[in-house]
Amino acid sequence: MTRLLEVRDLTVQFALPRPGLFAPKPYLEAVRSVSFSLEKGRALGIVGESGSGKTTTAMAAIRLTAASGGQVLFEGSDLLKLSDEEMRRRRRDVALIFQDPYSSLNPRARVTDIVREPMDLMGIGTREERQARVVELFELVGLRPDQLNLFPHQFSGGQRQRISIARALTTNPRLLVCDEPVSALDVAIQAQILNLLDRLKAELGLSYLFISHDLGVVRHICEDVAVMYLGKIVEAAPCEALFDAPQHPYTQALLSAAPSLARRKSKGYVRPLKLTGDPPSPLNPPKGCAFAERCPKAQDLCRQTQPELSVRGATHVACHFPG
Amino acid sequence: MAPLLCIEKLRVTFRTRYGEVTALDSISMHVNEGETLGVVGESGCGKSITALATMGLIPSPPGRIADGSIQLAGEELIGANSARLRKLRGGDIAMIFQEPMTSLNPVFTVGDQIAEAITLHQNVSADRAFTDAVALLDRVGIPSPDRRARDYPHQLSGGMRQRVMIAMAVSCRPKVLIADEPTTALDVTVQAQIFDLLNEIQRDFGAAIILITHDMGAISEMADRVAVMYAGRVIEEGSADSILDQPQHPYARGLIDCIPTLGRAERTLKEIPGVVPPLHLLGAGCAFAERCAFNDRARCTTEKPRLIDHGHHPAACHGVEESRL
Numbered sequence: 001m002t003r004l005l006e007v008r009d010l011t012v013q014f015a016l017p018r019p020g021l022f023a024p025k026p027y028l029e030a031v032r033s034v035s036f037s038l039e040k041g042r043a044l045g046i047v048g049e050s051g052s053g054k055t056t057t058a059m060a061a062i063r064l065t066a067a068s069g070g071q072v073l074f075e076g077s078d079l080l081k082l083s084d085e086e087m088r089r090r091r092r093d094v095a096l097i098f099q100d101p102y103s104s105l106n107p108r109a110r111v112t113d114i115v116r117e118p119m120d121l122m123g124i125g126t127r128e129e130r131q132a133r134v135v136e137l138f139e140l141v142g143l144r145p146d147q148l149n150l151f152p153h154q155f156s157g158g159q160r161q162r163i164s165i166a167r168a169l170t171t172n173p174r175l176l177v178c179d180e181p182v183s184a185l186d187v188a189i190q191a192q193i194l195n196l197l198d199r200l201k202a203e204l205g206l207s208y209l210f211i212s213h214d215l216g217v218v219r220h221i222c223e224d225v226a227v228m229y230l231g232k233i234v235e236a237a238p239c240e241a242l243f244d245a246p247q248h249p250y251t252q253a254l255l256s257a258a259p260s261l262a263r264r265k266s267k268g269y270v271r272p273l274k275l276t277g278d279p280p281s282p283l284n285p286p287k288g289c290a291f292a293e294r295c296p297k298a299q300d301l302c303r304q305t306q307p308e309l310s311v312r313g314a315t316h317v318a319c320h321f322p323g
Numbered sequence: 324m325a326p327l328l329c330i331e332k333l334r335v336t337f338r339t340r341y342g343e344v345t346a347l348d349s350i351s352m353h354v355n356e357g358e359t360l361g362v363v364g365e366s367g368c369g370k371s372i373t374a375l376a377t378m379g380l381i382p383s384p385p386g387r388i389a390d391g392s393i394q395l396a397g398e399e400l401i402g403a404n405s406a407r408l409r410k411l412r413g414g415d416i417a418m419i420f421q422e423p424m425t426s427l428n429p430v431f432t433v434g435d436q437i438a439e440a441i442t443l444h445q446n447v448s449a450d451r452a453f454t455d456a457v458a459l460l461d462r463v464g465i466p467s468p469d470r471r472a473r474d475y476p477h478q479l480s481g482g483m484r485q486r487v488m489i490a491m492a493v494s495c496r497p498k499v500l501i502a503d504e505p506t507t508a509l510d511v512t513v514q515a516q517i518f519d520l521l522n523e524i525q526r527d528f529g530a531a532i533i534l535i536t537h538d539m540g541a542i543s544e545m546a547d548r549v550a551v552m553y554a555g556r557v558i559e560e561g562s563a564d565s566i567l568d569q570p571q572h573p574y575a576r577g578l579i580d581c582i583p584t585l586g587r588a589e590r591t592l593k594e595i596p597g598v599v600p601p602l603h604l605l606g607a608g609c610a611f612a613e614r615c616a617f618n619d620r621a622r623c624t625t626e627k628p629r630l631i632d633h634g635h636h637p638a639a640c641h642g643v644e645e646s647r648l
Contacts (some may be wrong), residue, residue: 026540049510050481052352055591156598191581191594198591213510220583220592242383243585258585259517265359266564271519275512277466278480 004207005038010070012060028282030056032231045218048228054211058177061096092122095168099180101160105152111163112148118170137166158189177209215258219243227251230279230290237315240319247322249317250291297321326353327531328499333391346372348555359532361546369555370373370535374501379408382401414444417492421504423484427476433487444495451491459490482513503535527616539579551575554610571638586599617642
């Protein structure tokens, strides 16, 4: 297996307004020393609640948000060290799909122009070649050539997400960052888009960094998964290992919260693990484990010392009392 | 026992630029005391219109209740005067919406907003109403409720805002609580908390709940009975167990099969091709025929199937009727 992306100790800080004229500038640490790697042709899912830093991690890894520290090795070269000009040239290797297909397409542009624009900007091919590529991509994502000259509002949500995918694929990227690509869609349409992403991954040998809060979706599309909590990875493992034997109590709670056809009201189910409260504020992170105050297993050690990621079978888990 | 809320042959139409369009085509459903009815379907199937009609909130014009009846504990709601409807809304029937941020008033504290709902429906002093509001916030699991009651909506997290909405909805002990996709905007962990809370509230207050959702997983955890809607019609109806174990209509089966689950990891999900057709383009046949894998009989495109019981529970499908599925 070849490694496509390796992220080491990635940290993102956001500066906050000074509380007083001469007071030091406070920082909010949104991503705290995150490391992971992604092999070619595989998909890594990043899951967690809103505010856990999933999106910021992915955006910093492709340099759309400035990282404060760490390394991002993309096919061996550190993206964070490239000059702006060099980075611009590497952009074609990485593409993005966003959550909301309604706000991520220009309502006043025809979809053929939307899909062609990345090639125009990067000066790829001749005008005819680009147009041919657009037609080819339309077919690839399951749209019809007679729809090329329509506007985004003439398409349904699922079709718009297909247009976003076509646009992302124009430059033949090797890495696709998918930020909650199906959360805004109806379940029936969600299955269509997931099947499409799965097929494209196999046919084009793409790698996905797949952000989602839906564990079922991640299980379906990803080979590996990392669970984030308050800016840190608390558990990372191959999908089977994580879903069959989750080690971190937070992962266990997430799995127990996901609605499931196996739990019936008529059978009087009781959720095995209930989470109360909200995650702590990143402005004032706790000294010990960030999950301690919501954790059923928490002890004094957890409130005092932050657990580090350690290996347990196929899993990396940051917990003093895993399993 | 007569059902608490009974919707009979309700037809709602909207005037659009394509002419008069039927949003609800003669739908019937009911919910009993202390029971949860799940209403499931994709966007545009008429779930929310059903809820709005029940609340007497169909915007008119362009909307119009063309026919049918909605009875709450024997009282007819269609045609009731607006003073009576105002009394019932928030009193006997309450509703929780999808987006708690837009359904709360940003310039009043949450305690005041719950207290307002209480003083509108009960003859109590403002002080007493505020004390009640704090007690309700405590009941729905908001920590330090007396302090939180003085917070504005933007100071609360999404989950807490939805708890405030639930506190407000149950403040007057409604007989029927309509929850329209109450957790769509929330994280799964918060969704689980809200579901558990709704179930507790139902046990404590004995309210009937109508849960509108597109997620069969939510149906499984929450519902006693289910009505599956498609393009403005109820196409299948029955107990949650019966529908989840033996879905009859290909659409109901599709909604169950297309969910990626935690347990199994098949490579290809069963998908329902296409989208819900626009209401003004509905033809004479079954609205689902175009997306259906079993639409091989002529009747599917020429005749609307009726909701008939074929053994397990009522379903509206020619294929099921001819028991070839």
